[in-house]
Amino acid sequence: MTHIIDRRLNGKNKSAVNRERFLRRYRQHIKKAVAEAVQKRSITDIEHGEKVSIPTRDIQEPVFHNGRGGRREIVHPGNREFVTGDTLPKPPSGGGGGGGGQASNQGEGMDDFVFQITQEEFLDFLFDDLELPNLARKRLKDTEAFKYVRAGYSTQGVPAKLDVLRSMRGAHARRLSLGGARKRHIREMEQQLKELQETPDIADPAFSKKDQIQALQDEIKRLKTQVKRIPWIDEIDLRYRQHVKQPQPATSAVMFCLMDVSGSMSQMHKDIAKRFFILLYLFLKKNYQRIDVVFIRHHTSAKEVDEEEFFYSRETGGTIVSSALKLMNQIIDERYSPAEWNIYAAQASDGDNWNDDSPVCSKLLSEEILPKTQYYAYVEITPQDHQMLWYEYEKVQERYPNSFAIQQIADAGEIYPVFRQLFERKAA
Numbered sequence: 191m192t193h194i195i196d197r198r199l200n201g202k203n204k205s206a207v208n209r210e211r212f213l214r215r216y217r218q219h220i221k222k223a224v225a226e227a228v229q230k231r232s233i234t235d236i237e238h239g240e241k242v243s244i245p246t247r248d249i250q251e252p253v254f255h256n257g258r259g260g261r262r263e264i265v266h267p268g269n270r271e272f273v274t275g276d277t278l279p280k281p282p283s284g285g286g287g288g289g290g291g292q293a294s295n296q297g298e299g300m301d302d303f304v305f306q307i308t309q310e311e312f313l314d315f316l317f318d319d320l321e322l323p324n325l326a327r328k329r330l331k332d333t334e335a336f337k338y339v340r341a342g343y344s345t346q347g348v349p350a351k352l353d354v355l356r357s358m359r360g361a362h363a364r365r366l367s368l369g370g371a372r373k374r375h376i377r378e379m380e381q382q383l384k385e386l387q388e389t390p391d392i393a394d395p396a397f398s399k400k401d402q403i404q405a406l407q408d409e410i411k412r413l414k415t416q417v418k419r420i421p422w423i424d425e426i427d428l429r430y431r432q433h434v435k436q437p438q439p440a441t442s443a444v445m446f447c448l449m450d451v452s453g454s455m456s457q458m459h460k461d462i463a464k465r466f467f468i469l470l471y472l473f474l475k476k477n478y479q480r481i482d483v484v485f486i487r488h489h490t491s492a493k494e495v496d497e498e499e500f501f502y503s504r505e506t507g508g509t510i511v512s513s514a515l516k517l518m519n520q521i522i523d524e525r526y527s528p529a530e531w532n533i534y535a536a537q538a539s540d541g542d543n544w545n546d547d548s549p550v551c552s553k554l555l556s557e558e559i560l561p562k563t564q565y566y567a568y569v570e571i572t573p574q575d576h577q578m579l580w581y582e583y584e585k586v587q588e589r590y591p592n593s594f595a596i597q598q599i600a601d602a603g604e605i606y607p608v609f610r611q612l613f614e615r616k617a618a
Contacts, residue, residue, distance in 0.1 A: 213311065216242075220307065224315045243304045313476055338433040347430025361427040369417045376413050379406050443478040443532040445471060446518050449500065450539035452489040452509040459571045463538035464501050465605050466569055470536050473613065478532070484521060488514035494521065511543045511579060512550040519558045528562040535563055541570045543579040552582040556589060566594045567612045573600040 213220065223242040272278070307315070343356060383406045386399065447467045449460070474481050485500035486492055489507030492514040518535065526533060543551070560566060568583055570576065576598075583596050597608045 213307075217315075220311075221315050224312060241304055241306050313472060337436060339436045341432045341434040343429040344432045345426070345428065345430070347432070351431045351433075353429050353431050356429040357423065357427050360429060361423040364424065364427060365420055365422075368420050372413045372417050376410055376417075379410050379413075382406060383410070442480045442482070442530070443474055443534060444482040444484060444526050445474055446484045446486065446521075446533070446535040447500065448486045448488065448514045448518065448535065448537040450489070450509060450511065450514075450542070451487045451503070451506055452542065453506050454509065454540050454542045455506075459538075459540055460501060462571050462599055462602055462605060463569075465602065466538060466599070466609065467536060469605065469609050470534075470567075473609075474534060482526075484518075486514050486517055486521075488517075492517040509543050510547050511539065512547050512554060515551055515554040515559060519554065519562075522559075522562055533563040535559070535566045537566070537568045538571060539568075539579070540572045541574075541577040541579050543577065545578045548578045548582040551579065552586050555583075555586050555594070560586070560590050560593055563593065568594075568596045569608060569612075570596070570598045572598070 220242050343353065383403060386403055386406065389399070447470075449455075449463050449467075451460070471481070471483060483497075485495050485497055487495055487500055487503065487505070488509075488511065489505070490510045490513065491507075494517065495503065514537070522528070522533060555566070570580055580596065583594075587594050587596055595612050597612055599605060599608050
């Protein structure tokens with residue numbers, strides 16, 4: 191029997207293989223725990239890990255054992271309460287030993303199995319069923335990372351890179367090529383020797399059978415000696431794995447965050463918008479190695495700001511949504527060429543807009559912005575009825591069903607469900 195001992199170092203996480211197997215086996219339990227965690231806590235804390243509890247009954251392994259067959263009668267000494275045929279009731283607690291905050295002298299059980307998943311594992315399960323619509327790999331930019339890739343074999347190298355299997359194959363091929371003809375000649379001569387030994391003696395002394403047998407035996411011995419001298423493995427057989435340093439390209443994406451900060455947008459509206467933008471950023475970060483974020487605020491006019499001013503500035507005013515779309519289109523033309531960048535945009539508003547401006551927004555999206563972007567999501571944060579901007583955006587959605595989506599959010603509890611609807615994986 192062959193025993194293989196894996197002595198490879200696995201860094202600090204020495205049980206990574208077992209952990210990966212465990213995560214695959216209890217995938218449904220973990221996904222359920224992650225979904226519950228999203229509902230319980232703030233979106234701003236969503237990038238942290240989570241504790242997952244698995245019921246004990248689900249981690250028990252099946253066991254084969256010999257059961258007690260047939261009829262059995264047992265006499266329990268001291269029994270004064272039961273007779274043959276009586277049924278025994280189960281304990282009221284059901285064997286749990288607790289519940290209701292009161293102690294019990296009956297039943298027993300085991301606590302659920304609890305373990306911690308990391309931030310990366312949490313995000314993997316969180317976005318497992320989602321995908322980036324119209325994902326396109328643009329020209330690769332900012333190649334900063336490198337990795338070593340296999341580049342065949344070489345006859346020189348360090349012992350750590352010796353490929354034993356490849357070297358043994360080369361040695362076997364060399365032995366076949368050097369000794370194959372000799373071994374074939376040996377077999378032919380052995381057959382001649384066998385036939386000669388079976389033939390009767392010849393009276394002619396010039397063709398002495400004994401001399402011919404001795405000559406064949408000497409030649410066979412000489413050839414076998416030559417075959418044995420062929421080395422099992424030679425220096426020319428050694429092959430070393432060769433690696434070359436290859437640039438590792440990094441795909442780039444840019445996310446535009448557009449938010450209405452007019453007087454109708456309360457702090458509650460802004461908090462919901464912030465949570466949605468954070469969730470979108472984490473999702474894009476999982477799919478791209480490099481991502482830029484552009485924050486655009488607007489009321490009657492729009493301007494590009496940093497994150498702090500985007501969420502906490504008190505500047506307010508009327509509402510002209512087209513100012514933000516024009517600024518976004520200008521930034522794309524100046525800094526983010528669609529041929530090089532994957533462009534995504536998310537717009538948050540309460541739907542209030544100057545009526546004459548809504549058709550302008552529809553035209554800007556249809557003719558200027560959507561042809562350059564991979565995906566554009568509009569969320570209307572309001573529990574009230576839709577206004578003119580929503581109905582104009584519905585016309586845009588009919589024209590661009592695969593790259594433009596609109597959803598309504600009434601409260602914070604709807605952020606993640608709406609996000610899943612916007613980025614749900616489409617059937618092939």
